[in-house]
Amino acid sequence: MSISSYSPQEIVETIRMVQMERLDIRTITMGISLRDCVSENHARLADRIYDKVCRMGSGLTAAGAAIAREYGIPVTNTRVSVTPVAIIAEGVGDCAGRDAMLGVARALDRAAREIGVNFIGGYSALVHKGATPGDLALIDSIPEALASTERVCGSVNIGSTKSGINMDAVAMMGRVVKRAAELTAAADGLGAAKLVVFCNAVEDNPFMAGAFHGVGEADGVLNVGVSGPGVVLRAVQAAPAADFGELASIIKRTAFKITRMGELVGRAASARLGVPFGIVDLSLAPTPAIGDSVARILESMGLSRVGAHGSTAALALLNDAVKKGGAMASSHVGGLSGAFIPVSEDIGMIEAAGMGALSFDKLEALTAVCSVGLDMIAIPGDTPASTIAAIIADEAAIGMINRKTTAVRLIPAPGKKVGDLIEFGGLLGHAPVMAVNRESSAAFIGRGGRIPAPIQALNN
Amino acid sequence: MAMLPEAGPAAGGNRAIVTVIGVDRVGIIAAVATMLAEAQVNILDISQSIMQEFFVMIMMVDLARSPSGFDELKAALNERGNAMGLKIDIQREDVFKLMHRV
Numbered sequence: 366m367s368i369s370s371y372s373p374q375e376i377v378e379t380i381r382m383v384q385m386e387r388l389d390i391r392t393i394t395m396g397i398s399l400r401d402c403v404s405e406n407h408a409r410l411a412d413r414i415y416d417k418v419c420r421m422g423s424g425l426t427a428a429g430a431a432i433a434r435e436y437g438i439p440v441t442n443t444r445v446s447v448t449p450v451a452i453i454a455e456g457v458g459d460c461a462g463r464d465a466m467l468g469v470a471r472a473l474d475r476a477a478r479e480i481g482v483n484f485i486g487g488y489s490a491l492v493h494k495g496a497t498p499g500d501l502a503l504i505d506s507i508p509e510a511l512a513s514t515e516r517v518c519g520s521v522n523i524g525s526t527k528s529g530i531n532m533d534a535v536a537m538m539g540r541v542v543k544r545a546a547e548l549t550a551a552a553d554g555l556g557a558a559k560l561v562v563f564c565n566a567v568e569d570n571p572f573m574a575g576a577f578h579g580v581g582e583a584d585g586v587l588n589v590g591v592s593g594p595g596v597v598l599r600a601v602q603a604a605p606a607a608d609f610g611e612l613a614s615i616i617k618r619t620a621f622k623i624t625r626m627g628e629l630v631g632r633a634a635s636a637r638l639g640v641p642f643g644i645v646d647l648s649l650a651p652t653p654a655i656g657d658s659v660a661r662i663l664e665s666m667g668l669s670r671v672g673a674h675g676s677t678a679a680l681a682l683l684n685d686a687v688k689k690g691g692a693m694a695s696s697h698v699g700g701l702s703g704a705f706i707p708v709s710e711d712i713g714m715i716e717a718a719g720m721g722a723l724s725f726d727k728l729e730a731l732t733a734v735c736s737v738g739l740d741m742i743a744i745p746g747d748t749p750a751s752t753i754a755a756i757i758a759d760e761a762a763i764g765m766i767n768r769k770t771t772a773v774r775l776i777p778a779p780g781k782k783v784g785d786l787i788e789f790g791g792l793l794g795h796a797p798v799m800a801v802n803r804e805s806s807a808a809f810i811g812r813g814g815r816i817p818a819p820i821q822a823l824n825n
Numbered sequence: 826m827a828m829l830p831e832a833g834p835a836a837g838g839n840r841a842i843v844t845v846i847g848v849d850r851v852g853i854i855a856a857v858a859t860m861l862a863e864a865q866v867n868i869l870d871i872s873q874s875i876m877q878e879f880f881v882m883i884m885m886v887d888l889a890r891s892p893s894g895f896d897e898l899k900a901a902l903n904e905r906g907n908a909m910g911l912k913i914d915i916q917r918e919d920v921f922k923l924m925h926r927v
Contacts, residue, residue, distance in 0.1 A: 371842075371921050371925060373872055373874045373876065373881055373883055374876070375921065375924075375925045376842060376844060376883050376921055377844075377846075377876055377881055379920060379921055379924055379925075380844060380846070380914075431896075434895070434896055435895055435896075435899075435916070435917050436916055436917050436919070436920045437914060437916035438920065622924045622925070625923040625924050626920070626923070626924060628923065629919055629920065629923045633919075
């Protein structure tokens with residue numbers, strides 16, 4: 366083959382995407398099953414988990430760095446997800462369940478540090494229909510686990526289209542989210558930023574904080590999350606007069622190229638590490654960096670600020686076009702695959718929220734058409750736990766009825782009021798504290814029980 | 826520039842694309858080609874053009890006979906680029922093949 370099979374424009378386009386438009390591989394996440402680590406002895410369990418994560422993940426960070434050098438595409442993060450810990454640590458018999466869970470959290474944190482990954486996900490429980498004693502022990506321990514470790518991330522699935530919504534778990538999570546923030550008050554409630562409450566959680570999501578390694582997965586798997594809001598932004602900006610059909614087509618073509626990079630990197634990492642390739646997650650994941658914003662894409666479609674009327678339609682078009690282009694580009698697409706709209710991690714969202722253009726309610730509407738949910742939103746620290754639970758219930762209802770994943774990652778910032786700023790730094794960014802509805806949902810949440818599975822579940 | 830048909834998969838996996846981007850001046854090709862020759866890297870094809878006022882040179886190279894490691898070569902090219910006020914980089918060919926071809 367000669368060089369002539371690529372035009373100089375194509376080669377320059379690739380280089381421009383990486384160097385000027387911040388195209389990167391957001392994460393290579395290795396899923397590791399902990400099912401063979403189970404023990405009745407808490408110390409042995411923790412040791413086995415530490416050893417397995419270190420053994421399987423030892424080459425991950427180096428492989429990510431080598432791929433970045435050779436292909437010229439930055440690999441921003443390498444991460445690990447593990448089997449939901451509630452399942453793995455449930456059988457410990459020589460100490461209280463809560464202590465067994467916390468022992469695992471510490472082992473995971475040490476292992477993450479040892480192999481050099483910045484987050485390890487899977488401090489999780491799946492309680493969409495009911496909770497076992499192990500699930501309850503894990504949920505109870507989440508605030509302490511997140512406050513006492515650096516890299517561990519947790520998630521709890523409280524509903525699904527097939528099972529309905531476990532409202533007892535929802536009520537519990539309202540309290541857990543609040544407590545997670547309180548225990549990390551000195552860091553503006555950072556603990557809550559490492560905790561995701563899901564409806565319809567997926568088993569192969571590579572993105573934190575909600576990644577865990579599903580029980581239907583192999584012993585080890587590599588999942589790749591691509592990024593590239595900047596690349597899509599540039600493409601949209603270059604077509605100010607395009608109608609919506611053309612616009613969708615432009616985004617599709619761009620998503621195709623981004624996804625191909627994800628597939629290439631996933632397969633290269635798989636070959637190097639001897640761990641099977643799982644999926645590419647097509648999500649457009651913003652960062653607080655200039656030019657890496659999903660909000661700016663919506664604005665470049667013709668909205669003066671994200672949050673303006675029309676934002677939901679714009680996001681629907683973007684999300685769908687990204688999926689269509691990405692699905693064509695990879696043989697295995699999975700995870701969450703859509704546009705993320707975290708507030709604190711997106712400079713356009715931060716600005717719009719700060720100036721009042723983007724309200725909490727509009728964010729909720731946007732989550733009906735985006736890939737995930739209410740993400741990285743700071744709310745007043747004095748928000749009642751029942752209100753947080755009710756927000757979770759609303760979001761789960763959107764997911765349950767629309768057969769999609771929804772998630773809630775709220776930070777009830779301790780001591781902060783509407784308009785104050787919280788600062789996490791790095792990829793987690795900063796955010797203005799947003800107002801939530803002050804009316805009470807306490808009696809509603811107090812009912813308990815389950816919201817039945819919707820008619821959409823009856824498709825057999 | 827004409828688009829020639831691609832060769833089959835037998836073409837091998839040790840090819841890379843060297844890109845040089847910057848302001849045009851005398852001796853760019855000579856300098857890069859000399860470095861590659863010293864590293865036993867075979868140049869398969871060269872193209873150059875001016876895009877948006879920048880000189881863009883693209884080389885397809887074969888690393889099969891090169892005793893230098895990829896990282897070593899990349900570092901040397903980056904360094905030489907800095908010294909000449911140019912951006913010189915090398916990337917495995919797969920990046921371009923996958924991104925632009927279905």
